[in-house]
Amino acid sequence: MKTALEMIQEHAEEGAKLRLCFLSEAAPVLDAAARCMARCLAGGGKILVCGNGGSAADAQHMTGELLGRFLMERPALPAVALTVDTSTLTAIGNDYGYEDVFSRQVSGLGRPGDVLVAFSTSGTSANVVKAIDAARSIGMTVVGLTGKGGGSMVSRCDYLLNVPHSHTPFIQEMHEACMHLLCQLVDHYLYENVQALGVDENLKGV
Secondary structure (H helix, E strand, C coil), X not given: CCXXXXXXXXXXXXXXXXXXXXXHHHHHHHHHHHHHHHHHHHCCCCEEEECCCHHHHHHHHHHHHHHCCCCCCCCCCCEEECCCCHHHHHHHHHHCCHXXXXXXXXXXXXXXXXXEEEECCCCCCHHHHHHHXXXXXXXXXXXXXXXXXXXXXXXXXXXXXXXXCCCHHHHHHHHHHHHHHHHHHHHHHHHCCHHHHCCCHHHCCC
């Protein structure tokens, strides 16, 4: 039986190795996804975010960083977590089914050019997959954060950040790192390097 200290050290070592390897390989996708999100916001669009359980917390964390601030002082950025309105979630769940709790919101709130950020550690969460399908049907771009091979999300996402691991806590830790980097890069492109987006600074919607 491992001791508590051995478990901590093992987690630290494996997590550090995964973090370095994954973020190095995922860097081009992270950069491209952040540019897409920044272009969306610069054009007056918004970011919708969804997930279940720990991924719901990630969704809310992300919108908090965008609506509040991440590292720099700047205007609030339009973002909506589809996980927080209990009346809407329970009404849709009761009337249609839990699989529809995000897709109905996407259909009502999303517009062409908006971005959906979808969290699912397995890539198989039915309500997240249906939200992605709803987003694509109305011309939204989808950024997916997943793991364990990506499941049903692999063929559905425009930008896929698939953590190559089967251990849910490690996947969630990588999702948190990706979320922070996306927020940092969105700020960078909107307020430090807007020329890289190919948009007129005077047309920025944020």
